Amino acid sequence: VGIRLPKVEVRYEHLNIEAETYLGSRALPTLVNSAQNIAELALAMLGIRLSNPTKLNILKDISGIIKPSRMTLLLGPPSSGKTTLLLALAGKLDPSLKVSGEVSYNGYKLNEFVPQKTSAYISQHDVHVPEMTVQETLDFSARCQGVGTRYDLLSELARREKYAGIYPEPEVDLFMKATAIEGAESSLVTDYILKMLGLDICKDTIVGDEMIRGISGGQKKRVTTGEMIVGPTKTLFMDEISTGLDSSTTYQVVKCLQQIAHLTDATIFMSLLQPAPETFDLFDDIVLISEGRIVYQGPRAHVVEFFESCGFKCPERKGVADFLQEVTSKKDQAQYWADGSKPYSYFPVTEFANRFKKFHVGVQLANELSMPFDKSRCHKAALVFSRYSVTKLEILKACWDKEVLLMKRNSFFYIFKTTQIIIIAVFASTVFLRTRLHHRDEADALLYNGALLYSLITNMFNGYPEISLMITRLPVFFKQRDHLLYPAWAFAIPLLVTKIPIAIFETIAWMTLTYYPIGFAPGADRFFKKMLVVFMIQQMSASLFRLISGICRTIVVSNTGGMFALMFVAFLGGFSLPRKLTKAYFYETAQIPKWWKWGYWLSPLSYGYTSLSVNEMYAPRWINRRASDNVTKLGEAVLEELEIYRNKNWYWVGVGALLGFCILFNVLFTLALTYLNPPAGPQAVLPQDTGDETDSQSNPTRATTKKGMVLPFTPLAMSFDKVNYYVDMPAEMKAQGVAENRLQLLREATGAFRPGILTALM
Template structure:
């Protein structure tokens, strides 16, 4: 069957299954073999976590406050701490073969999500986590390709974290932009083993497919009615919960993925939508030879029947992993019969729990008792024929064709599809779009900036430069207002961090690209605010009427604003949650204000704390702006207001008034202040990048 390649809509005219068959029939002759395949094997896989147990646990002690967080941190460092070992996955072995679709069943906390994250190289392996066993991809150990695994193994998470003001289409198009770049060109390089006509047909199909892939995903997941609707959140109306779940699934579909691991993708979906999605995934597995594993909660019988294999987990134990048609007979052989009026999936989920008694029947010959705990079922499974068949597949030599696919299609894949520079551009545009769509925030900032500028300007209208305390106070307040107002972005930064964790885990983009791109996106609104507020204060308060001094004033305010916004960004990378980041920002603001050199002059700061004065960006900006004002040509004179400062104080007018507050008067402080703030800004960007890359808050640290 031919497919119209004009658009994503026309490509799906005959349904997803017809499109998949067309792609396979177009690509396979041109590559001289079946579609590239990836087989995932894991053997004796165990994951344990050493977790500090907090004593006297109460509801109050579990609230994520600054005090409780510090107390738990101190408890983990105490020599008297009590550590328990939690087994997340216990000696699991299995294989996900190309061309098959596996249903993963398990109660919450069963370990199924941890297994999927381990196989997709997205499990947060930290110092308290121990991993044993081996995972291979077409025979290659995971540790050899761990940084590149997300490029060919997709993991769809349970949680739906998206930017609320982006539409469904925009969310999917950005995913395509990050991980789908260059795939059509890459495909053209591999389509060389067929006839000229076959190669050209494959190239044409690949270009059309990847060019229209967002439309294809939208059509496959039934998102046409909400493609131009914003995602929304608890405070902003957007798509429905089921549609949001489908966006989460679609976002991870982009790129050249050979294995799909999907974690509870049916939450919020009706049975018909779930059936359609699983049918599409089954078609992809069968025609494009992908390995697909999907965990579902209580799938309907018609959905259950679509799977080839069933994997059942409970308490980290594998209770069963084998063919779907063998699962009911297997558990009947253990003395558990599924009633005719009970869905098989519900029956299987009840095994290993207190609900299993309703299924018990007389034991077969040779069995002494029914299995009770998950460990009993795992022990019984390890002695079964089904397990022996699975071990046989794990121990079987790797097919030469799979090894060839690894070297030809997976090995050349880089960790990221696009350069960090190109990703910076895309991320900057994305975050600018998100920022400007928050109309309430933008409008309130504009009104507040204009209002506060007029308040400051009218209150300190045309300040007498000889009243140095008032003049420096105006400078201090202007710097403080423009810089510390960025603290309001902390909740936005924290929300974006969760989305970054997901997308960075999937190798969408480099951490440096995210940090720099986000910072660039903050520059236009900052410039807008600074020009409005800074101009009102500068001209109404009677600062020196000099174009050069005015431009320097705006530049210094902009640099300080960037430094402080990056500081608050750093705090969100450093702190585990918003409840810690907010008090930490307040704590830092107190230090910034006290040690800026105005509230407490440098001469009155204790020697052991003076270092805070020298690293304080507000202090550096204040010194530079003070020099910019008082060392201008208007005040850089001996005689002013009838007083000869050179003869009376042995310094000119500007130097004299700067000395009253211990402000150094050399004009070099203008450019040294600017250089310091720029270097400090770069340092904060680097620190933020390091924390987001190597210190992510994904793993549990304490339990009751």
């Protein structure tokens, strides 16, 4: 009926990307180098530069067009700049990189719309929530991405069909309507993508990780792809999605993506590692990059012709993709030289790039780039100008459902944690048993104060496991945040609220097992007021350790920060050292130093300690007795000796302060998740001679230099005979009616590996 689908044409012109890096031993991640990097970074903020890192050119003045409705393959040897190019086009480059040139979508620059929502970058790293099943992972992604313009297009389609008297097939009509529904917990699009990627057989299996048995590595790679294509985004930058997949599965996935590109006018730019010939033939265009330069960009049909014009020919024994990977390599190029009239000499990458500019495909590309994109041709729905695709309420609902699901899947952890605090409460109640405690004088009161202090410290430590829990969740959060699936607050709010019922149950368990067995002040009001303080301490502690993990972002640094925080709040909490000297202390060193007095007011435990002590010592059995001087009330005398304020209102001051700390820590946690980036991964250490001088054209004679040596070793043979391997039957297979309790993976496997024989496992 004449509806024009949205299309996106991506252009990059004179794109240069440069990084500053250290070489050789200076790049090693040693303690000295790390400290030096931190010091230099701090001085750089003040405008002082002590060292000049080496500048590394990653991409060098490249230009090109990624066209819609066409499958474009990105090829190149390792470290040629493929990932950097994909990240640059997706608008996800590291801010520390120096970038020049221009990237545009349909003529719009990256700062004129939201490229992270208009396009999707699919990483080569598989980062998923291990406790969620495959279908749950894709369903959550679909809920957060929404349906985009499907509903509007469907409405316009229905209107035009009705006007033209066209009645669609019922199955097609039902499918299109189902895929346009927003907010559904499970989408028909998810089922379609699962079927397309061959994941329908494991859709109810958890993804798993190193500690939890789940799907295979190849299936995880397909989940990574499906997580992005399940949404409405039709501009896809895919980075080596075939890693871990067999050639048959890779062909199937690429074939489906080819149909998406051709039928829905999608723009797909994909890098693959050594694709099979049948997979290579599915692509319409080829981009070959080497040493940061574009060697060829254009139709697949002309790529062999271009290299033949340069004197290189692809032999019949070799696939075209493998030929393209090796023809620019110093060590592999010579075997493809086919011009018998000239002796072979190394053909540098810069010469290939210059030859391509004169090749007819390169000339046509230059002509297209010289003509600016006509913005009037841009469909109004082609680009996305809002950061999130669905309403804030729908995002919050999706994150809430996900958090509740993860709590159910991690129920063992919470049961174990609650059991642990119950056991500790039983120990505490037997150590401070009421039959052995009295309330006659200051000495008795100090024993009760010790029990209060034990409650304070125990419930403070109860929040420490939040560090490890959060650290395991952060990689997935950072990935989904950077894809703009949801903001940080939508992640933080359900995380906080869903933990409250568990904290309430643990507080009730602790109070029930310790309050009356120890013999604290009788009375329901004292009981519930202490329960409130214990609950607030638990919430404050969990919020504090979540904040530490959100700032530190690695388990080693977070544990260090957590122990430092515990030391700070404990030493300055007013119970390890008092605020000032009293008659109970005899040495000048037994108080908080004057220059640390501010720490007392910043320690949450000082407020919790004050509230617990005031609540207990103002009970009638303490306040109606006289101290040893027969003048002061016993409860107030004890508070004075402990250097705690003698006023009933300080109970509520402490509760209010703990509530304020909870709010502050959660706000800071949300801000940390919003603005901090994931920690940098391990970097390759570049040799000392790396730099512009190592460019291939600077020393062509090195291409013929060959080195080698023989290392002596003892040849060994390995054999295995009738090996059988069993695992527990997956719950999903039992649900399908499988009666056996064990699943056999290896059956009577017998074989041998011999020295000097290269064996392939297929």
